[in-house]
Amino acid sequence: MTAHVHLAAQEEKRLRGDLQWVGRVPSPGSRGAHLLGQVTRVRERGTRWIGAARACRTAEAASPTAVARWDRLIAQAQQPLPAPLSTRDAVVSAAGVRELLRAVRDSTAGGPPLAEVLDRLTGAIAQGALPVWSHLAPGPIAREFGCPEGRVETALDDLTAQGVLERHGRRLVVAAGVNLLTVQAGYIADRVTARIAAGLHPPASLLPPVSDLARVFVTRTETASAGLRLLAARGTVHTAEVTLDHVHGLRRWRPGRADQGTRPGTQGRGRRAVRFTSQVLCRNGRCRIPD
Incomplete structure (x- = not known):
């Protein structure tokens, strides 16, 4: 999930003005060409904020409810006007644009994301x-x-x-009797699966470490680990090995099979170099997406 979307002071003022103007459309008694002109201007003002709406959708991509709402509002604002245009159609179109502007206002307002x-x-x-x-x-x-x-x-x-x-x-x-960790793990697994399907993590690539996923989903590392374990159980990802060279604190990731390890002993000028590979899914391990 990306950072919270903020609008500049001038953009906030323009958004408030557009909301006030759209709230007065259609005016009483408007018909024919006059009604069509009003609704056309409403749609133009809605189109002006499509980019901000898409940015808000990206920022709230981890929320299925928010994504579904943004998709509906954006599609509704871009839907062609029917011909001939009735008063009811004008009211519905103006209401859709007004809902989009209110959603942008609420999403870009202050407070926690x-x-x-x-x-x-x-x-x-x-x-x-x-x-x-x-x-x-x-x-x-x-x-x-x-x-x-x-x-x-x-x-x-x-x-x-x-x-x-x-x-x-x-x-x-x-709810009574809810297993919160299981619910949270399923939620994270579903969102990571959606990111894979969207191409954000291509095949044969490595997912971010557990600590990074925990920051992305604003949760504990234990919860992110549970989500990755669920993904591995589903077969969506494969566990990857990590090779750690404890010489000058160097760490190097290598995808491959897990649970294989060797200790070559002492290398270099008396420095002990311990190299091993292990399944580290519960810590800072990484998962590989199948080819």
Whole structure:
């Protein structure tokens, strides 16, 4: 996941102005060519923010809920207008652009990014600060975290999809009997699989180390390790060997078979060089994507 997207002060002002203008379209009594002209200008203002929307989608790529929302909003803003254009079509088109601009505004606003909101909620549940049957409301959480309410809603939707939360009527509560580590590992495995399918990690390449994956998904290394173990069990990746040359602290990675090791003894000027290879999936090991 990339860094949080921020807008310059001038762009924020333009976005607020576009939101206000789009909120007044279509004007009462607009018909025919006048209505078509209004909606066309609305679409032009929406197109202006497609690039920012795509940047926000990239920044929130680890969230399936956010990705699905951005895909829907971008496709909706680029959908051709029907002919002839009715008042209902104009209202629907303007509402779609307005929703896109609001999403960009919320995603680029201050406060912790979506990944951090998700991690803080998950950590609170894992550590027992939010026990089973605890009620989670977006408004109070957003005020506590200092971020837009829509960002919290997206995080809650992700946790609901993972099975960490469940709905009881209108109330969203922590699910009973959830294995949080298993749920988190499955989530990471699914996102890494999606990145492989998208070509971000080509065949025969090495995945980033566990520590790097933990930073990408803003989680603990134990959780990232569990996700990689799940990927290996699925056959999505193969474990790779690591060759460590303990001479001047040099470390060198080599893909290959795991669990083979040798200790050649002493090399050089009395320095002991210990070379070995092992399966290090639970630490800073790396996995190789099959050819």
